[in-house]
Amino acid sequence: MNFSSKLLENAVNEVSQLPGIGKRTALRLVLHLLKQPKSQTHQLALALGELVDEIKLCKNCHNISDVELCDICANTSRNSEIICVVEDIRDVMAIEGTAQFKGLYHVLGGKISPIEGIGPQNLTIESLVNKVKLGTVKEVIFALSSTIEGDTTNFYIFKQLEAYKIKTSTIARGISVGDELEYADEVTLGRSIVNRIPFENSL
Amino acid sequence: MNFSSKLLENAVNEVSQLPGIGKRTALRLVLHLLKQPKSQTHQLALALGELVDEIKLCKNCHNISDVELCDICANTSRNSEIICVVEDIRDVMAIEGTAQFKGLYHVLGGKISPIEGIGPQNLTIESLVNKVKLGTVKEVIFALSSTIEGDTTNFYIFKQLEAYKIKTSTIARGISVGDELEYADEVTLGRSIVNRIPFENSL
Missing domain, CATH: 1.10.8.420 (RecR Domain 1)
Structure with a gap:
């Protein structure tokens, strides 16, 4: 030009x-x-x-914040025994948008990705493990995207937390609400059958 | 959000x-x-x-410039008798990219568009007419996009310049170099036949 x-x-x-x-x-x-x-x-x-x-990162959950402790972590009405592990602030915003989660978050800042040169030490995994070590956390929910990098990161964190005997879970994968079965991909459909839930729970 | x-x-x-x-x-x-x-x-x-x-606008051609007179207008090796009328700086950059034009430009700053509330008084048409009045300009080339607004603007300027007996021309419309005839739209193909040029000029 x-x-x-x-x-x-x-x-x-x-x-x-x-x-x-x-x-x-x-x-x-x-x-x-x-x-x-x-x-x-x-x-x-x-x-x-x-x-x-x-801009600051919340010293507890590493989410983007204007102050030292973000609004979510500072909110005493939230359940600090459940921690949802997400990749970045967009995931926090998405989950907050559902109004279905009342625990706290832990923002990793990315996923383990050798190709992009991101190892566990580049993420806030150690900080999460230290939080769990304190003994007040009862459940960690993995809410990373279901890619190879996301699954690798989930598994790495799972292994780190194994010794502390807490509950770990992952968000459900399945057919989106309103989607037609015939257009769903096989992996998602397969998972939704394997991980079927009692009908009364879906009401 | x-x-x-x-x-x-x-x-x-x-x-x-x-x-x-x-x-x-x-x-x-x-x-x-x-x-x-x-x-x-x-x-x-x-x-x-x-x-x-x-940022400044060149006082001669109204193109975006860092100084009062842009590089093109200040270049004495260029032919100031031919003026190419364009809509904005992107068109100047496109035509300069071809290295086929050695005259000067006149940047209108838009096209006449009643829907968007742009009338002749919002463009630099008066400045162009004043330039032509001085008597040194021999040819004005219209290089606006061939939309209704572009054609309207061309015609408005053409009418304003009619009294000064200068040559006015418009850039050729036709099939792009390398394009297949069968995929060309009818208007373009029709124009390229009506405005055909002697074969020896195309060599």
Whole structure:
């Protein structure tokens, strides 16, 4: 791309470093900003700058938070005996959206993935084990995505926690509510049959 | 979306104001930034802030520029007798990429579009007419997209320039180089037959 302006080129280069945004999209976004009031761009720049400077990770669950202890961990009405292990804040938001879970979370910050160079030491697994060691945790729920990396991470954590004799569980896999059986993949359908539940529990 | 952090929510809201970026994508982008070194986000914020504060429009062609007169207009080896009318800087970059045009540009800043509330007075049409009035321009090439808005804008400008007896032309429409005839749309194929050129000119 031949830019007539260094300022424009610089802005496009920075924006195009975001994942999934190429040079053309970056140019479109930047030209859009130029057509808006300057204040919008300044607010955007300020919001991003403040975010990376002031964001904290909750010292208990490692979720993104504005304060030392996040709202969920600070909420004494929640059950601190059950911990749901998730990959990142998006999973916390998704589960919170269901309003079905009243325990606490533990955010791993990723999954074990040798290809991406992420080992157990890059995640917050040690912190989880230390929490369990204290003896107040009764159940750990694994809620990672069911990929090879997710299963590996689940198994690694399971092995680490085995000695402490707590209950470990994993979220149910099965046919989505409202889905037609004929379009479901075989693995999911197979698991949903093997892990069938008493009918009265589904009411 | 239930955010555990006001800073995060604020950043996501600002990013999701960009065109084509929803809340989920904005969250993905912002979480990506949080995983990168802080300096990357500060550079991004700085680049955007500087862009909107310091960017200028070339006083001759209205293209985006860092200085009063853009590189193309300031280049004395270019032919100032031919002016190519385009919609925005992306079209300038596309035509410059071909290295086939040695004249100057005139950036309209949009197309006449009553639906979007853009009239001739919102574009740089008057400035183009004033340039032609000076008498040095010999040809104006219309290179707007061939939509109803583009055609309307072409025609409006054509009418404004009619009195000055200069040559006006429009870029050729036809089958793309390498395209199969059978997949071409009828309007394009029809135009390419009506506006056929002597074979020796195509060599």
